[in-house]
Amino acid sequence: MNRPAPRGAVGAREQAMLTIRDLSVEIRAGERTVRPITGVDLDLTRGETLGIVGETGSGKSMTGLSIMGMLPTGSAITSGSIRFDGEELVGADPRSYRALRGRRISMVFQDSLTALNPTRRVGNQVAEPLLLHGLASRGQALRRAEEMLALVGIPRPSERMRDYPHQLSGGMRQRVMIAMALIAEPDLLIADEPTTALDVTIQAEILDLLGRLKEQLGMAMILVTHDMGVVARHADRVGVMYAGRLVETGPTRSLFRQTRHRYTRALLDSIPSLEQDRGVELHSIPGSPPDPAESVPGCRFAPRCAAATERCRTERPRLEGDGGHVFACWNPVTDATAAAPGRALARASAADASTEARLEVVDLVQEHPVSGWAPKGRRRTVKAVSRVSFAVRAGETLGLVGESGCGKSSLGRMLVAMDRPTAGEVRLEDAKVSGVRRRELAPRRAKLQMMFQDSGAALDPKMTIGTILREPLAIQGIGTAAERTERAIALLDAVGLGPSILERYPHELSGGQRQRIGLARALALDPDVLVADEPVSALDVSIRSQVLNLMRTQQRERGLSSVVISHDLAVVRYLSDRVGVMYLGKIVEIGATDEVYERPAHPYTAGLLAAVPVADPDAPAPDQAERVRGELPSPLDPPSGCRFRTRCPLATELCAAVEPVLEAVGAAHEVACHFPLQPKTGDATGASEPTPRPATEEAA
Amino acid sequence: MTTAHPELSEKTDVIVATATAARPLPVRAVLRALRRNPMAVTGASLLLLLALFSFAGPLLYPTNQTDVNLLDALLPPGEGYPLGTDPNGFDVLGRLMLGGQVSLEIGLLAAVFATTLGTVYGAVAGLAGGVVDAIMMRFVDVLLAIPFLFFVLIIAARFTATPLTLSLVIGGFSWLVSARLIRGEVLSLRVREFVQAARLMGAGDQRIIFTHLIPNTFGVIIVNLTFQVADAILVIAALGFLGFGLSYPVTDWGSQLSSGVAYITAGNWWLIYPAGLCIVLVVLGLNLLGDALRDVLDRRR
Amino acid sequence: ASKVDPSQYHTIPAASGKAVDGGVVTIAMTPGLAPNYIFPYPPAAANGAVIGNDLMWRTLYRADADGKSNADTSLASAPAYSDEGRTVTIAMKKNSWSNGKPVTAGDVVFSLAILKAAVAQSAANWAFYTPGQFPDGVTATAQGTDTVVLTLEKAYNPAYLESLLQQLVVIPSADWSIAASGGPVLDYTDPANASAIYTFLTGQSSDQSTFATNPLWQVVNGPFSLKSFEPTTGSFSLTPNKAYTGPGKHALERVDFKAFTSAAAIYNQYQAGTITVGRLDSSYSSKIEELRAKGYNVYAAPAPARSDPLVINFANTAGGFDKIIAQPYVRQALQHLVDQPGYIKSRGVYNGAASENYATVGLGSVFPPDFGDKALYPFDPKAAEKLLTAHGWKVDKAGTICEKPGAGSDRCGEGIAQGQKIAFTLASASSPSYVGARDLAFSSEAKKLGIDVKVVSKSLNYMYENYTNPGAPANTNEWAMQDSGPLVMASYPTANGVFNTDGSFNLGSYSNPEADKAIEASVFGSDPKALSAETTLLSKDLPVLFLPTPDNLIVWRSTLSGPPDTFEGLLKFIYSPEQWYFTEKQKQ
Amino acid sequence: MISYLLRRILISLLVLIGISIVIFVMLHLISDSPGRVVLGPQASAAAVEAFNRENGFDRPLFVQYVDYVVQLLHGDLGRSYKLNEEVSVLFAQNAGRSAVLSLAGLVLALAIAIPLGILQAVRRNTVVDRAATGIAYLLYATPSFLVALLLIALLSQLVPLFPAEASQSPSPWVVFTDPRAMALPLITLALTNVVVFSQYQRSAALEQLGMDYITVARAKGAPERIVLMRHLLRNACIPLITLVGVMIPTLLAGNLIVESVFNYPGLGLLFLNSLHREDYPVLLAYTLIGGALTVLGNLLADLVVASADRRIELSR
Ligand SMILES: Nc1ncnc2c1ncn2[C@@H]1O[C@H](COP(=O)(O)OP(=O)(O)OP(=O)(O)O)[C@@H](O)[C@H]1O
């Protein structure tokens, strides 16, 4: 094990199309020198998909940009080589590099809104690579672009050609990006987080599309992502990056099944998944990634690694291993050290069905008027929340999931009386808290608290943490100054932070720490109800589990009634006792978490679950028929009847005419569907198998 | 002990503590950052230099700026008069100091007036929102659309200019930009999550305004103030140049330059360029400082 | 800036050289005096500056620079007086309109009727009008075509009457007595008709674009008619009226009057050699040699009948100013603070190009005060201080105060309170630059005696509109003194209107019963000495403070020649280009 | 698009009405008795009163305002009694010259500023960029009249290349027919505007350069020239359009000063002369026109931006 790995062992296989050796990049910004990647080795063969995973800042994008020869100004490749088809790219002259770009190597970027030129028509942008490389005349190029748009699944491509990027939805834009990257039929496609900004449903479609096209065109692909699930399903081989280094790489199955690097292992363990035992605490990696400007002599992961030894801190491990599965770790994971199950969590006892509802929501409606002038009565409104009712018992956690824009946040804000509902009401322990005056609300104000998504924005940058934590007490006039400080220290302790942090300012904390402060503050007033809106979606994987665990502990210990909002089904599953699935302002399914996840009754829920990539290469490919297709209709005028019908494979005329209401399909499980996937309790006709109908690509 | 992970908390503390070893107060941090910024250093030195020149200069170089000296009028620079004399026989160097005092005072006063008015107006509009905001901002649009210099000129032509009235008039027209700026800032702050968090804790409007909104607009206000001073000095100069400046015994750089222009065909350069240079330097200094401040404050956001 | 020697430019070269025909004379008009009106009796509302004043329509009597009527250029011979001066008989000379009709006695009667209609509509419509005086109480009748008889209710001093007749522009009764274009000729002796005619003519004159084309305005009796007018700038061109019968050879092909916005612009054009004739103010006196080197003749002199007064506002009650200034000794003390020789010498004020003046009638008048050119109250701060201390003031640089209030020869004077300070505002015209400089010097001198004079720079128009007590009584307390540049008297320089108690030009509400009496004597009496007596009295009493009179520079191309008095006339804006000629052929 | 357009026009109209009110009020604060102003100091109080009565200046303010607006709608900007001319006629005579000068100065400034700003952005933090920024700071701090005076001293007196006075010809096209005489005014206008535009353009271009679509264009293999011309230029100019719209009052003020220094007979000089004459109808009419121009400019700028960048209509 101590023997340094021979160079050749890195799996330099035959007919490698792309070979990267010992690649290091430096970025100079003022006095700081950042080394975003150090000594990276990679290989890629024709037709292969290489997934690169890693947390934010680990150097994934830099690797991709190095291959493209498009590093940001101020950065330079300091060592190493990149060979593409036998040609050395490091130091290649700009002309020949340009001839390669867009024609033989293409790239798809993450943010499709800024990656498309806002002032040029989509068609022209897609056709541009052909023209730039002189591969076609203008007319031909445009025709080809239209074909390409059709190929990536854009309906009515000839009309879309003349659209501007902003006229397309996020998913459509991403497809345009792909069409643009592929129009010249490149040999290598680098897709840098092509789906991160998208909903799971659309992510699944896009990734499948990419896989299909790759096959069709016989390309190789580098798929950059931070989502272990995505690589598990879509990559042939996987490289794991940490702090600018490639720490482990190997065939997907081998990497997931025989994970060797401690970091990879920790990462996999800390991801909440749809299968894992909810009674067991998530593994979490302490601390946060190092500053890329600092050079560390040993293993960069050592400070956060439970198995780190002295050697790890002083000596840099090299990639070694065999069979194309190599890793850089002094104390690799063996079967013996593999995942010890996490600590079990005490099940909250308070949350049994007998307890009375603490928070009640009755027919809640929220409609935002569309900005702009219109005659009264004809004002168009965004139907963000439409007649939603549910209840949360003391000590119970309700999760809300759904695609972006389905009204989760709008609902959440009404629950804590931040926004007034358009209709309906929210009741806390039988007292109305929605739509009442500030004065009337005052005694119950403190009982309703919220934890925000971006705690960076939720903490006043001009206040110290101490002031921030004391503020709720000060507002409510609780205790003396000294008592408040005491309380603040206790809160910090509760969220796992030391009192030394009191004098700091928010910008001096890491994202994870800030999110804990956000939680601490929400708890400061001992609330009865805590709404957490996307509490971890801004956090990186390794930090996410720290916060999730903390939240769960606090929920249980304090007997809070909480509502957890997230578009991430796994997060909701991990935190909640019950879960509600929202679609276009409505709750379409609600029930005990295990019930809903194991036996989804609504086709939408099933589709969502099917779309979530599982971090297991052996997981069966999801049923294509269950997929939710197309895009979310506009909340300005939602479809009649069942709002999901436009995307539902089971929809009939009935769905358009009659709006389904929530009906029980189990003991603690309700669904609003005419053709539920589970038999309705006490309703014979509902249990009959609905006639499956072929799904159409095109949503009306 | 309710801590979830005692071992975890200690570790993270260590890591973060090394990353941000010092925890200075923002003001001091800003000052330190400014000291390292060449733009800020240049700007501040220029301002300091001109302020010293104007306010301390007369102590070192006293001149008679009240008694007209008919015989020594319009002398070129030379012995006894390092920068010559003006048509009234005043020593130009000494007069520059006097003009500097007035120009700087008016600039500052106008800027403070404009910024205060603008901040209050903008904050009220931003906080009120809805119809009130719309009406208030349309009013600002209206005034903003009217060429400001024209208005000031009409007023200056109509009423006798004194340093105080000039500051009020200039301030009275330049608050619009501040108002817009602060309103924008308040609007964006108002929906920022930390303000909502405070509301959630039951904070009233007063608390929101004074402990959250105002401290967070402070940077913008200061930066704006710097530019306002610079702009006010330019406006006074333009007014002076067009003949609507101050008159004896007070003077400002613009008026000095303006009275000098009448003698341009006579080649009396010392009546024009020294005053011009002073204006350029002080405005340059203010702009440099303002931009540097904005950079520094922006980076801290 | 070198000192100038005035003796260098006090003479006008005699007419010389052989006249060549043709050539265009370009005359620079005084900045800010762009004309905007053509009808020679502009209403007040038009703020009229008349185009080519005096060149298209001649007055009954035409004055020279010295104010005397010129027998050659006047339309009538000298008036004959009878009935103790209440009947004036005027014999018309033979002159004709440009359309061939003769200039008749009827035209004079018509002109007077129109003038009466004008002042009847608004007293402000004629600048020389004092209600109750000319043309009120004047009846004009035509006896035949050649004789006009004026019957006066009250006899005027003949010289005064003649100075008024010098303002009576004679206009064509045959062509202009209509009230609509192409309308019937009306009987203008009916005041209602006269009023309608006046309204019609002023209406016609409000459309600037038709000035050069309206056939009405082509009927002239002067040496020129309008060729073109540029409304934007006020520049215009004149062509000779071939039917003109007065003196002058009419050698020129065209006369262009060019408007300018600043003296500097005029000077630039001299440098470029694009103008032939024009005026510059005294601040350009140091440039005389340069101009001569460029081929210009330069003549400079103070304008006749011009004085530069520091107008005192006797009605200003702010800070008790009215009470203080009512004291003659205070005015004398203040006059002692005006350093006329110093201002003239200073490079920053007149740079040598000015003369001392201590009389209301200006320099070299034929009606001089009995003390001549002497300074009654010469620059003497000591004397000023003595006057103040002698009257119970405690003179202190930090602020002079009255110690002994009350009436009495050694007391401050009636109405002046104990501890009263002398502090007041002096409104100073923003241009030309010597105005500000001299006021500043005065203020500085006053400060040394503890008198606080606050100098405020204002535009001339602003002062005209806001700082005249009869016109704008509301602003009385805003100013205590004003220096709006020159005050120019008519050719019979009585202070009627200026310093009599009810005078329409009495800007500072000066009121002195003795002066009123003296003025009455010079206006209505027949004693030619009366005016000198009036001048003496006023100049001694200091209704204003006197400042030096600056020289005006007349600059013309040395290839242009003509009778010297036609160039001297330019000092008083009297243009006689019909008498000029080039001595060299002009390039086109 | 249509509804956006209508909304913008509606708001512009509102602002215009506001401007007319402000200016009307201003007119009345400044000279409460037009009769006195018109007839002059010698007119009797009765005559002034009669004048005010005849011209309706004694009616309630609101009625007068309605009248004023009706007049404005008929293109009647009032009458300059001092110049014996309709203000609209005065403007018609002068506006051409000013407009041509302003536009030429603006076009010249943009022609310099756009490439310069982009160059600075592309070569940011190099010597070129730093030098240009330094000069911009210096020029920005220099009042435009001082720039003009320095130009006269340098290019007219020291090295007599151009005349110190602008062309006095009444033709509006002198900028083209007599470029030598118009060189200094144009250079002054251009210089003072270039510094503002180029710095703005630089930061706009910098912001766009940081956008992914630029990276994408490079990733397509586009040479730098095409990246800049086809992708950057248009997007980086959009903020500048808005700026030009917003800067109209500043541009007018700049014109005022340049026309004053170079004695160029345009609207600016007319304004200044009227200021000295206290000719309020002209002053306020010009201010009104300036306001209207600004509103119109902003409207146009918004529409151009909206048509250049279709995202706008959605985001509002
Ligand atoms: N222009 C730049 N100047 C300085 N540092 C940079 C620059 N671009 C990237 N970096 C740094 O380089 C490191 C690697 O960045 P990179 O974008 O490759 O990360 P990544 O793995 O793609 O992260 P993400 O998941 O957030 O996209 C980061 O620490 C980042 O801060």
Ligand SMILES: Nc1ncnc2c1ncn2[C@@H]1O[C@H](COP(=O)(O)OP(=O)(O)OP(=O)(O)O)[C@@H](O)[C@H]1O
């Ligand atoms: N203030 C508002 N004005 C107008 N429309 C709004 C407003 N807030 C939200 N909406 C609209 O209401 C709908 C629901 O928004 P909401 O933020 O509740 O969704 P979400 O489920 O939280 O989405 P995400 O997952 O993206 O946060 C969206 O279409 C959104 O555009």
Ligand SMILES: [Mg+2]
């Ligand atoms: Mg990245």
Ligand SMILES: [Mg+2]
């Ligand atoms: Mg949300």
